Amino acid sequence: MNDVGGPTIFDRVLRPLHRWIWSDAHRRGRKLLTFSETEAEGGRDISRAAELTRDPALRRLYLRHAEDEARHAELFRRRGRSLLAGLPRRGEVAEVNWLTPGERGLDDLRVDERNEETLLAFLHLSEKAAVVRFNVYLDVLRGDPDTGAVFARILEDEAFHMSYTRKQLARIAPRTQGLRLLQARASRIWKAYLRVAVALAALMGGALLSLQYFVLLPPFALLAKRAARREEEGLQPARPPPALESQY
Numbered sequence: 001m002n003d004v005g006g007p008t009i010f011d012r013v014l015r016p017l018h019r020w021i022w023s024d025a026h027r028r029g030r031k032l033l034t035f036s037e038t039e040a041e042g043g044r045d046i047s048r049a050a051e052l053t054r055d056p057a058l059r060r061l062y063l064r065h066a067e068d069e070a071r072h073a074e075l076f077r078r079r080g081r082s083l084l085a086g087l088p089r090r091g092e093v094a095e096v097n098w099l100t101p102g103e104r105g106l107d108d109l110r111v112d113e114r115n116e117e118t119l120l121a122f123l124h125l126s127e128k129a130a131v132v133r134f135n136v137y138l139d140v141l142r143g144d145p146d147t148g149a150v151f152a153r154i155l156e157d158e159a160f161h162m163s164y165t166r167k168q169l170a171r172i173a174p175r176t177q178g179l180r181l182l183q184a185r186a187s188r189i190w191k192a193y194l195r196v197a198v199a200l201a202a203l204m205g206g207a208l209l210s211l212q213y214f215v216l217l218p219p220f221a222l223l224a225k226r227a228a229r230r231e232e233e234g235l236q237p238a239r240p241p242p243a244l245e246s247q248y
């Protein structure tokens with residue numbers, strides 16, 4: 001386990017669910033490909049942050065960070081593809097990404113809209129969450145040492161990202177660092193709430209549609225069948241058109 005602290009209570013309670021989600025090799029492969037996209041997108045955003053910053057030390061760190069995320073994308077993509085290549089083709093599989101996301105936070109980066117302090121606070125919390133989460137995945141992936149090795153390798157970089165963002169925040173905002181972290185935490189909680197609300201709404205929408213399908217449609221199908229039985233078979237002569245009495 002990494003020295004950032006163990007998994008959250010939420011993750012501990014949901015550990016059996018994490019185990020179940022990662023136990024399916026097909027889902028595992030698909031999730032790694034999705035993780036790869038998040039890492040690649042995050043790497044591009046952090047490159048943009050390197051372009052925008054006026055601080056030379058931060059520029060160097062952002063560039064290294066962006067390279068790391070691009071490498072993570074490649075590692076996840078390669079492992080995901082090799083997993084899927086060895087499996088028979090299958091249709092869609094639920095990835096349950098709202099519960100077992102990748103490096104969440106990188107997908108929410110708005111580099112152009114954030115100032116340096118806010119960006120560092122947000123990055124720090126995202127990287128910290130990734131370290132805790134990837135440790136949980138590493139733990140439930142004991143049956144797949146190759147995928148576990150990918151997470152272990154990536155975790156080393158994520159721990160560095162977590163610590164440099166914290167140190168740099170303390171350097172550039174010694175007096176407001178606590179406030180920035182508080183604001184970033186509130187923003188993450190709000191986004192987490194929105195994600196759960198959207199997932200629940202989708203679940204309820206699906207349940208309501210199924211209910212309509214099984215409860216409302218059968219009487220209509222029955223009525224249609226009865227009407228069809230009353231129809232005579234074969235072609236019927238057309239009804240005569242109504243008499244034309246005016247041009248309207």
Ligand SMILES: [Fe+2]
Pocket residue numbers: 039068069072103154158
């Ligand atoms: Fe990463």
Ligand SMILES: [Fe+2]
Pocket residue numbers: 069103127130157158161
């Ligand atoms: Fe990272």
